[in-house]
Amino acid sequence: MSLPILFIFSVLLISSFPPHTAALDFCIADLTLPTGPVGYPCKNPANVTTDDFVYSGLGTAGNTSNSLFKSAVTTAFVTQFPGLNGLGLSMARGDLAPGGVIPMHTHPSAHELLIIIEGSVVAGLISSSDNQVYLKTLNKGDIMLFPKGLLHFQVNTGRVPVIEFVSFSDPDPGLQTVDNALFANSLPSEYIEKVTFLDDAQVKKLEAVFGGTG
Amino acid sequence: MSLPILFIFSVLLISSFPPHTAALDFCIADLTLPTGPVGYPCKNPANVTTDDFVYSGLGTAGNTSNSLFKSAVTTAFVTQFPGLNGLGLSMARGDLAPGGVIPMHTHPSAHELLIIIEGSVVAGLISSSDNQVYLKTLNKGDIMLFPKGLLHFQVNTGRVPVIEFVSFSDPDPGLQTVDNALFANSLPSEYIEKVTFLDDAQVKKLEAVFGGTG
Amino acid sequence: MSLPILFIFSVLLISSFPPHTAALDFCIADLTLPTGPVGYPCKNPANVTTDDFVYSGLGTAGNTSNSLFKSAVTTAFVTQFPGLNGLGLSMARGDLAPGGVIPMHTHPSAHELLIIIEGSVVAGLISSSDNQVYLKTLNKGDIMLFPKGLLHFQVNTGRVPVIEFVSFSDPDPGLQTVDNALFANSLPSEYIEKVTFLDDAQVKKLEAVFGGTG
Amino acid sequence: MSLPILFIFSVLLISSFPPHTAALDFCIADLTLPTGPVGYPCKNPANVTTDDFVYSGLGTAGNTSNSLFKSAVTTAFVTQFPGLNGLGLSMARGDLAPGGVIPMHTHPSAHELLIIIEGSVVAGLISSSDNQVYLKTLNKGDIMLFPKGLLHFQVNTGRVPVIEFVSFSDPDPGLQTVDNALFANSLPSEYIEKVTFLDDAQVKKLEAVFGGTG
Amino acid sequence: MSLPILFIFSVLLISSFPPHTAALDFCIADLTLPTGPVGYPCKNPANVTTDDFVYSGLGTAGNTSNSLFKSAVTTAFVTQFPGLNGLGLSMARGDLAPGGVIPMHTHPSAHELLIIIEGSVVAGLISSSDNQVYLKTLNKGDIMLFPKGLLHFQVNTGRVPVIEFVSFSDPDPGLQTVDNALFANSLPSEYIEKVTFLDDAQVKKLEAVFGGTG
Amino acid sequence: MSLPILFIFSVLLISSFPPHTAALDFCIADLTLPTGPVGYPCKNPANVTTDDFVYSGLGTAGNTSNSLFKSAVTTAFVTQFPGLNGLGLSMARGDLAPGGVIPMHTHPSAHELLIIIEGSVVAGLISSSDNQVYLKTLNKGDIMLFPKGLLHFQVNTGRVPVIEFVSFSDPDPGLQTVDNALFANSLPSEYIEKVTFLDDAQVKKLEAVFGGTG
Secondary structure (H helix, E strand, O other), rough: OOOHHHHHHHHHHHHOOOOOOOOOOOOOEOOOOOOEEOOOOEOOOHHOHHHHHHOOOOOOOOOOOOOOOHHHHEEEEEOOOOHHHOOOOOOEEEEEOOOOEEEEEOOOOOOEEEEEEEEEEEEEEOOOOOOOOEEEEEOOOEEEEEEEOOOOOEEEEOOEEEEEEEOOOOOOOEEEEHHHHHHHOOOHHHHHHHHHHHHHHHHHHHHHHHHHHH | OHHHHHHHHHHHHHHHOOOOOOOOOOOOEOOOOOOOOOOOOEHHHHOHHHHHHHHHOOOOOOOOOOOOOEEEEEEOOOOOOHHHHHOOEEEEEEEEOOOOOEEEEOOOOOOEEEEEEEEEEEEEEEEOOOOOOEEEEEEEEEEEEEEOOOOOOEEOOOOEEEEEEEEEEOOOOOOOOOHHHHOOOOOHHHHHHHHHHOOHHHHHHHHEEEOOOO | HHHHHHHHHHHHHHHHOOEEEEEEOOOOOOOOOOOEEOOOEOOHHHHHHHHHHEOOOOOOOOOOOOOOOEEEEEEOOOOOHHHHOOOEEEEEEEEEOOOOOOEEEEOOOOOOOEEEOOOEEEEEEEEEOOOEEEEEEEEOOEEEEOOOOEEEEEOOOOOEEEEEEEEEOOOOOEEEEEEEEEEEEEOOHHHHHHHOOOOOOHHHHHHHHHHOOO | OOOHHHHHHHHHHHHHOOOOOOOOOOOOOOOOOOOOOOOOOOOHHHHHHHEEEEEEEOOOOOOOOOOOOOEEEEEEEHHHHHHHHOOOOOEEEEOOOOEEEEEEEEEOOOOOEEEEEEEEEEEEEEEOOOOOOEEEEEEOOOOEEOOOOEEEEEEOOOOOOOEEEEOOOOOOOOEHHHHHHOOOOOOOHHHHHHHHHHHHHHHHHHHHHHOOOO | HHHHHHHHHHHHHHHOOOOOOOOOOOOOOOOOOOOOEEOOOOOHHHHOHHHHHHOOOOOOOOOOOOOOEEEEHHHHHHHOHHHHOOOOOOOEEEEEEOOOOOEEEEEOOEEEEEEEEEEOEEEEEEOOOOOEEEEEEEEOEEEEEOOOOEEEEEEOOOOOOEEEEEEEOOOOOOEEEEEHHHOOOOOOHHHHHHOOOOOOHHHHHHHHHHHOOO | OOOOHHHHHHHHHHHHHHOOOOOOOOEEOOOOOOOOOOOOOEHHHHHHOOOHHHHHOOOOOOOOOOOOOOOEEEEEEOOHHHHOOOOOEEEEEEEEOOEEEEEEEEEEOOOEEEEEEEEEEEEEEOOOOOOOEEEEHHHHHHHHEEEOOOOEEEEEEOOOOEEEEEEEOOOOOOOOEEHHHHOOOOOHHHHHHHHHOOOHHHHHHHHHHHOOOO
């Protein structure tokens, strides 16, 4: 191999190969522009830096002490971590004080994988096909799958705080908590009762707790 | 154009063009084989008939009189209508007696479009982003969209039975009714109460109604 | 459960859970912006109202009397019903006067499910694999599937008007009618004849009917 | 770097890294099993050889002399080239004798890119949105795009045979030729005439040419 | 609300609602059947248990002491954790001894999100568009994104072992390590040298290290 | 058929059928707007012309004489051929002088199909699952598949220039050449050596060849 000649051509090489000016290796969200059905327009690649690929917001515990559920969820979704835009992945951190819960909820747009870092929880999942309950005590290092759109929950049954991380199959998985959907908005209690069979007193009590005005 | 010559070649034509023996124009489900992540293996195309593309089960009203909800849902999902396999579409028919409801529920795997054929309903939808309520009285000919995974419901507030059809963006949309998920299975009442804040008496009462054993 | 304390925390709760400011539960099209490969940018969620989820344009019969085909198709595609943007669903209403037809056509971007509400039609579908004809008389309540891109048609063979609804697996399914594609544009008749084997007189006659200038 | 030690560990290395026994780098079709909505089950990776990635059937010209269209299409679809299974790509070779045509047709499941290797053609495309005609003379090295499901055609207007290759965005793109769909099957001429406005004599004439029995 | 009547209907309720016998909430892989382009056929839902949603294999550190790279990767891909089948998610655990590395590699089928649990690493990513290097020291709680197919690596530059978890956007992400691809198989050294410009001595040396026979 | 009447209705016909003003038959990229995760916003359909579907840049051989690899790749990706936007297809032309190579590389976003038009090459592919080598001499008319993200290469072992075309399953497939990723940027040689086990002298030598500054 004739290296002296190779040296001469090394500058030419770069321009003789295709420019790839727009190869969508990634599409860092430009959050200042309107989002579309699959995400935000991309930040100009020329302005992308290493920090667009890194997020440090999950390193600190959420504050569980001022939560009704004694838990806190800290998210790294596309609006916090624009690098995830369009890529089919996101994360969150969960902190549950002893006795804390992650209330019954779904993620309309994503499957979830939970990993326990510290402590242990009872986690449950309910299938849509036949209302089957899948219930398990998870310890450090265990992972559990919650398929997209299915109701699930966790309870910290131990004496120590739980630290956990969850991964989602979408940069914006959504979160619909049953309590918030029923009792934290203007949905008329008349309709809540008709479509859930909950008693009026129960509905009114929880609307007071969650700030519902219906 | 020299037709006499064309006639001579007409038989040859068919064999000189590509055979397309497996073009996936459609994939009628072979329900006798195990399904996979996106549907069932296809029935042998040689055995496909017109009836594989047609389903007549939505022509008759469901029986609303023996339903707790005074409603009936009749489905044309892939297991009833194998032609839908893998195609991103299915349908169902809803019948609601006066006062009947479609209880609070989600479809984990599909968006839904509802069209009212007879009668009128109050339909509601709750977003995940901010628990916003979208509530509307729908009359004959109106269509309403319920995005995938979001809680929604209907109430027949009129004096006549409601007939409606719904279309889904998946051949197997799933259906998770909140009441059935909470109260119709073995989920321990202790956990239900912790993750919904419902009172013990309320939970026990509805478990009795829906057959829950937890 | 200590409700007095719960009351105190109810306001805090909302802010301690993740904000989800951009969860793509839905993406109402902003039709004033340029569309992209999978749909329009989303309307600002803060401006979304119930009416973005509802469309009433399919409640009225189309005018079949001034149609060459004695039929009318009224669409609820994304440009009429922006709520469908990016969601893989749309609808249309078909009205066919007695003797009316839906001419031979395809939808390049969507599978179709047809449901007959009133009257009856003969519907036909032709596969690409082997030009197989699937032909069926459909009555009230029957549904029929027309897979994406395949030629299909309907004929109202009854004595009463037909009302029908169709669902599509795409918010913008497209419609390519063979007659319009061949005879309603500037395609030179010389080429039409070469690539269809239709006679020159036939082509000229139908170009006159459909307004072709080629 | 301490190479002697590295040598010792080299055998261990292979087993200490993950086995990846099923990584779906590729999924060579096992054509003996039933296909599914997105393709065939995979051949056992242990039996995959280089020949599963290579296909030589496009190297020879198709026989245009016994074709009504004076053309021949040779395909490398998944049933001929099982390596394409599930991968979103396939190819074909077109040969057009002078005066030959690729008749008016669609591919229901794939976009197409055509490249001219020898000769020149007039190629045409008709949009569904407004029946717009896009017509172009293509010479050696030119490429033209035909989006999925749209009617298109080619005419060899030159004096030499045309050799061309086409790429598709699906391993089984399908092919629906208008003439074959209308005139080469059992579709009753009565319906053909109603849904195309073609004259009875024209329909009968072309049914005779293409072997139609309706 | 008339509960006594509700009690009577509670058994009927379950059968009057649709059966959903095949709703694809999840598709636990049946690893005994051949996989297809998007995953394995599903285990019979009747045999699914809670353990199908849980995996405990990531709780223990991998053995880094007999690895050339002083690191170990333990995977929870679909073949280890069949619940992930078809769902667009998987995980792995990385352990890096002080001085250990995750060698230069790609995942052909998945994006990756890395989270550091203990220790710190220098992680690097190289874009395809312009060979841009994105290099960062990651500490406990930091997450970093590695888009699909792009070369990336890690080096444990600290004095303590690193524990980390990675999430992938596919149940079977694949792993192609540059060294293994070049030097651990039968690829002839002549070709390696021609297509990488590496010197013959270097190639031979590393083939010896990695077990290459070419 | 009453043609005189048909004539009268021909103008009405066009307006009585749905307008389809936005049917996404195609979405020609507007390269002046920011791209998104699946491509650029669409050019206004009213301004689309035949030239948006045609590209002539692959008709001329690339200049192989000033390339280190004695080869040239000319691309028809979305930035050169905006008609491909969002459609899952693109092409490129490869020219290899005698002795020329396409160096070891991957396409992170696309599968590739190669067809040899003139000459012959040795082409190789390495799987991720087990570093298996698939090596083949390809002659005129042969096609070979390189699945997404897998390392592959070509060597012109003949005495004549090679002309070849490649098709990709994405409008922007990306290209990551191992040499450029390692030696043509600012990646510190210290890290290159740690994560590839290449010798320092080899790294420095190739950084000089490829312009690396690390």
